[in-house]
Amino acid sequence: MNLIPLIKNETIKIIKKKRFYVILLILLVLVPIFTYAQMRQAQNNRQKFEGDWRLELQQAITDNQNSLGSDRVPEEWKKYRRIYIEQMQYYLEHDINPNEPNGVTFTRQFLDNSISLFIPLLVTAVASDIVSGERTSGTIKMLLTRPVRRWKILLSKLIALVMFISLIIVSTVIICYLISGAFFGYGGFNVPVFTGFLLFDSDVDMSTVHAVTSWQYILMQCGLTWFVGVVVGVLAFMVSVLVRSTAASIVTMMAALIAGSILTNMAASWKSAKYLFMVNLQLTNYLSGTPAPIEGMNLPFSLVVLSLWALAALIISFLVFTKQDILN
Amino acid sequence: MISTNEEIVLSVEHIKKKIGKRWIIDDVTFDIRAGEIFGFLGPNGAGKTTTIRMLVDLIKPTDGVIKVCGYDVNRDPERGLKYVGSIVENPEMYTYLTGFENLEHFARMQPGITKARIEEVVETVRLTERIHDKVSTYSLGMRQRLGIAQALLGRPKLLILDEPTNGLDPKGIKEMRAFIKQLASSGMAVFVSSHLLSEIQLLCDRVAIISGGKVLAVGNVNDLIAESSNYIIWDFTPRQLGLQILASNTEVMIVRNVESVLDDSVIANMNKDAVVVQMPETAVPAAVAELTSAGVSVKSVQKVTPTLEQLFLRMTEGEAIDESHSAY
Incomplete structure (x- = not known):
């Protein structure tokens, strides 16, 4: 039995269930709100610094330097700030505005902010339903009594899911660019962005830092976001196999993701938390040189941790789905 | 066949x-x-x-x-x-x-x-x-x-x-x-x-x-x-006399707990004065003749099949029926 018709079936079901339209609708409502907020902030800064971004950057550096002298600021926070200051100085020396308002910069920032929670939630909305939905509606009985091996059915669902995850990320980028471009202008593709920061405790190794154009940077972000999307998708897929009700499956995944964003903010002293998948989702921070929440985390480490989680989820999904008795 | x-x-x-x-x-x-x-x-x-x-x-x-x-x-x-x-x-x-x-x-x-x-x-x-x-x-x-x-x-x-x-x-x-x-x-x-x-x-x-x-x-x-027992529904007047005659017939067994023996659909269509008995089919003509000669007018004689439960009782000699209910 060929897989293509099975994948076609799953694709049709996802589209006809209108899950994907809901995701597009969420993007179309939320992105303009963020864009507006960004625009207000840009206007504010322009008034304050009379349109000179160098003054703005210098002010940010000074503010952070001042706080380094204070005893009330915890040592961990100071580490972050020192790194931030070094980066900003680097931008200043090279005469590049890291926050120049345009459609491309907005998209870049949006991806940074959405990789660990927003995109995973959108992915969960599709993935959580993909197997448990068939069980909730009882259609699994029709699906599994056809002369097709169960692993093929599950694989076709997985492939369809990965296709939709890709589509979600592409649509996010396009919607962000089109809407924010209408406010800030559509330029900015060739603005250089620095990447390749290597973090050692409180120091930044600048020797590997190099500039890439904004569009190259966005491509790298998309790759990392896609990877996070697929990992979260596969985990939600496993939960969907294990849990019979779609609602329970969505709630389980949401709880895990939100727990991750809480842990990220307080896990610095609990070292082994770095092996949890939800702490490792902020992959784009490695590009921009933002310090990782727990010592010892870097891009290869996070990629390996996420891959292992996804691999385990896949093995469990396939073992359970092909062996389990359908009793309800 | x-x-x-x-x-x-x-x-x-x-x-x-x-x-x-x-x-x-x-x-x-x-x-x-x-x-x-x-x-x-x-x-x-x-x-x-x-x-x-x-x-x-x-x-x-x-x-x-x-x-x-x-x-x-x-x-x-x-x-x-x-x-x-x-x-x-x-x-x-x-x-x-x-x-x-x-x-x-x-x-x-x-x-x-x-x-x-x-x-x-x-x-x-x-x-x-x-x-x-x-x-x-x-x-x-x-x-x-x-x-x-x-x-x-x-x-x-x-x-x-x-x-x-x-x-x-x-x-x-x-x-x-x-x-x-x-x-x-x-x-x-x-x-x-x-x-x-x-x-x-x-x-x-x-x-x-x-x-x-x-x-x-x-x-x-x-x-x-x-193979299983046959039930006969009699409808006659006067009821009391007819009942006496049937009761004295050695081949006839009067059924008291009608509800547990017959299907609800059969009971619904039954005259409420009707008498349900268990007797061999071959004994029916003689019984009709006896009733008629005693001045009882027979309005209807109807043979009905027992319920599934009765069939089970017969097959299992009354042991398995409760078990099958508790299995539910």
């Missing part, structure tokens, strides 16, 4: 299923031949649905072999299930798709089903007018017919229907029976489960009676019923 030379389509050999510590199905064996309508009769909780789920590979038997056209359904579902069309419990289809889209979906899961074949089965179940409407707008009867259309798509040699007349109105029930008979006359083997003896009596050639996970008897429907 079905000749015993017909090909065996389904052979079930000593299947057992253990769930937790209980044997839900304990050594069930039967064969079904081409062109035969085979009834599977038992109260709710007797193991009918569990057995059906094993026939279509939704549940793996703990022990035993199920073969369809010679292929082991549980080990080689790709070949075994090719010859099976089934509806397990309710005909649950994708409600957000149209009837036609549902059929296309299942057609894609099996090679060689053309669009012309889909249209043919739609014609067969007489859904042509509504086939392009969403399934969510269908009545239960229409869903049942769509379910059958789905089951017929792959030109099965064995059709499995779980309580096919459940929830249908009297007209729908009659149509369904006629339809099943027509399918069987075209050479298909049809497996029908039911908890109603009358249903099986009207439809099936042979029957397996199951209770508490065990097959109590397999055989010709009418033979099995004839």
Whole structure:
């Protein structure tokens, strides 16, 4: 039995269930709100610094330097700030505005902010339903009594899911660019962005830092976001196999993701938390040189941790789905 | 009548299923031949649905072999299930798709089903007018017919229907029976489960009676019923005198707890003064003559079949019936 018709079936079901339209609708409502907020902030800064971004950057550096002298600021926070200051100085020396308002910069920032929670939630909305939905509606009985091996059915669902995850990320980028471009202008593709920061405790190794154009940077972000999307998708897929009700499956995944964003903010002293998948989702921070929440985390480490989680989820999904008795 | 030379389509050999510590199905064996309508009769909780789920590979038997056209359904579902069309419990289809889209979906899961074949089965179940409407707008009867259309798509040699007349109105029930008979006359083997003896009596050639996970008897429907006790409903005036005469007849046993012996549908149609007795058919003419000569006017004498429970009592000599209820 060929897989293509099975994948076609799953694709049709996802589209006809209108899950994907809901995701597009969420993007179309939320992105303009963020864009507006960004625009207000840009206007504010322009008034304050009379349109000179160098003054703005210098002010940010000074503010952070001042706080380094204070005893009330915890040592961990100071580490972050020192790194931030070094980066900003680097931008200043090279005469590049890291926050120049345009459609491309907005998209870049949006991806940074959405990789660990927003995109995973959108992915969960599709993935959580993909197997448990068939069980909730009882259609699994029709699906599994056809002369097709169960692993093929599950694989076709997985492939369809990965296709939709890709589509979600592409649509996010396009919607962000089109809407924010209408406010800030559509330029900015060739603005250089620095990447390749290597973090050692409180120091930044600048020797590997190099500039890439904004569009190259966005491509790298998309790759990392896609990877996070697929990992979260596969985990939600496993939960969907294990849990019979779609609602329970969505709630389980949401709880895990939100727990991750809480842990990220307080896990610095609990070292082994770095092996949890939800702490490792902020992959784009490695590009921009933002310090990782727990010592010892870097891009290869996070990629390996996420891959292992996804691999385990896949093995469990396939073992359970092909062996389990359908009793309800 | 079905000749015993017909090909065996389904052979079930000593299947057992253990769930937790209980044997839900304990050594069930039967064969079904081409062109035969085979009834599977038992109260709710007797193991009918569990057995059906094993026939279509939704549940793996703990022990035993199920073969369809010679292929082991549980080990080689790709070949075994090719010859099976089934509806397990309710005909649950994708409600957000149209009837036609549902059929296309299942057609894609099996090679060689053309669009012309889909249209043919739609014609067969007489859904042509509504086939392009969403399934969510269908009545239960229409869903049942769509379910059958789905089951017929792959030109099965064995059709499995779980309580096919459940929830249908009297007209729908009659149509369904006629339809099943027509399918069987075209050479298909049809497996029908039911908890109603009358249903099986009207439809099936042979029957397996199951209770508490065990097959109590397999055989010709009418033979099995004839073996069990016959009940006679008498309606006469004056009631008191007639009752005295019957009570003095040694061949007659007056039934006191009518509700537990006869079907509700029979009781509803009974005159409330009627007398229910258990007696051999051959003794009826003499009893009528005796009553008439004593001045009792006999308005009606009616022979009724006992309920399924009565049949069980007879077969198990009154031991297994409670067990089959607690199994629910």
